[in-house]
Amino acid sequence: MTVLALDSERRLALCVGEDGVRSQVETALVEPVAPGERLLVHAGTAIACLTASEYGR
Amino acid sequence: MKFVEEFRDPELGRALAGEILGLVEPGRHYKLMEVCGGHTHSIYKYGVDDLLPANVELVHGPGCPVCVIPMGRVDDGIALAHQDGVIFTCFGDMVRVPGANGSLLEAKAAGADVRIVYSPLDALRIAKQNPDRQVVFFAIGFETTAPSTALTIKRARAERVENFSVMCSHVTIVPPLRALLESPDLRLDGFIGPGHVSTIVGARPFEFIPADYGKPITIAGFEPLDILQAIVMILRQLAEGRCEVENQYSRVVPYEGNIRALEVMAEVFELRPHFEWRGLGFISHSGLKLSEAYADLDAEVRFAVPGVRVADPKACQCGEVLKGVIKPWECKVFGTACTPERPIGTCMVSSEGACAAYYNFGRFAREREVV
Secondary structure (H helix, E strand, O other): OEEEEEEOOOOEEEEEOOOOOEEEEEOOOOOOOOOOOEEEEEOOEEEEEOOOOOOOO | OOOOHHHOOHHHHHHHHHHHHHHOOOOOOEEEEEOOHHHHHHHHHOOHHHHOOOOEEEEEOOOOOOOOOOHHHHHHHHHHHOOOOEEEEEOHHHHHOOEOOEOHHHHHHOOOEEEEOOOHHHHHHHHHHOOOOEEEEEEEEOOOOHHHHHHHHHHHHHOOOOOEEEEEEEEOOHHHHHHHHHOOOOOOOEEEEOHHHHHHHOOHHHHHHHHHHOOOEEEOOOOHHHHHHHHHHHHHHHHOOOOOEEEOOOOOOOOOOOHHHHHHHHHHEEEOOEEEEOOOEEEEOOEEEEOHHHHHHEHHHHOOOOOOOOOOOOOOOHHHHHOOOOOHHHOOOEOOOEOOOOOOOHHHOOOOOHHHHHHHHHHHHHHHHHO
16 A cells, blocks of 8 residues: 555554555555555554565665 | 466466466375465465365464454443443454354444454544544454554554553464464474564464474465465475475565564564464454553553453354354355355454355355256
């Protein structure tokens, strides 16, 4: 999913999936993240930041 | 689309299939087990096994989180869902898993307030919206999902959401792998390691597989080229007489895992002495429960839960399918009495279950072969 906006205080991100569906995602495990970054999301929690990985760079 | 399309390239797929063909010894049978339901789903969806030589067999292990939940645990959930004032929340594929007393979906039809959620955060939101009700989240899954539950439990504590609790049925990946490796009726040559579980736990916990059992393991991603490349890596290890943990999915799996996730899990959960697995029986230290510090958010502490053990239906062979002893289509009720619409066993419920994946995708290729 791609990060659209961040609520840093609550450690949540508004993300959009490839299908256009938007959802709230927990970011505590992958911080810091920024709008535009691609996250691997499982059960509402980002478990990896794809754009921050060696491959993503 | 970056991260996806480059891992579905047909030309590269054919090249990897050729590489596999060059690595296998004629006359030797190779049995490789994947232990992640996502892999099982991808293998059938993309026809990965159709690209393999006849002597390379993929065995579908206990990696589907829904499939390993025993019937008694479903009945416990249903009993909780029927308690006065309870809103029972769970993931979508869990509602159709049959217990001895029906499924959660049937409980909902009978009047229980069962709601499907996408994440534990959704369950917490329902709790905030319904302060006069008790909201229980049925937490299932391996280490991939457990951090999400742990973070939500911490959030519930921090935000003082007192009507929220968790029925914790999370499991861990290493104990069932060890149980399978100790099983006398299963001869395996190597493992395709779980991708997203490893994003959390890293590659290190799998070092016992080569060290203690002399089997190679390659952690793999979920696109067809990921799986084919992982098979190449395992076969190359076997051909070269090596036996190691290798990481094909390095774009998201660090060797040490996600340290923050491991820390939050260690804080919120503790190991149960035993946990029952569908088809595998009780396995020591394989299930998680809430730690003492968070026991007030444990639904099994807050409510009376029957905790009855229920034997699997005799017709159902999910246990043998989960151990890779039989193929889905070899089960007596596959595709007849047991279908995704009316499942008898858990493997037919989730799209990650071997039976459902095969029913939805693989059976068509097999029908062509039969004709």
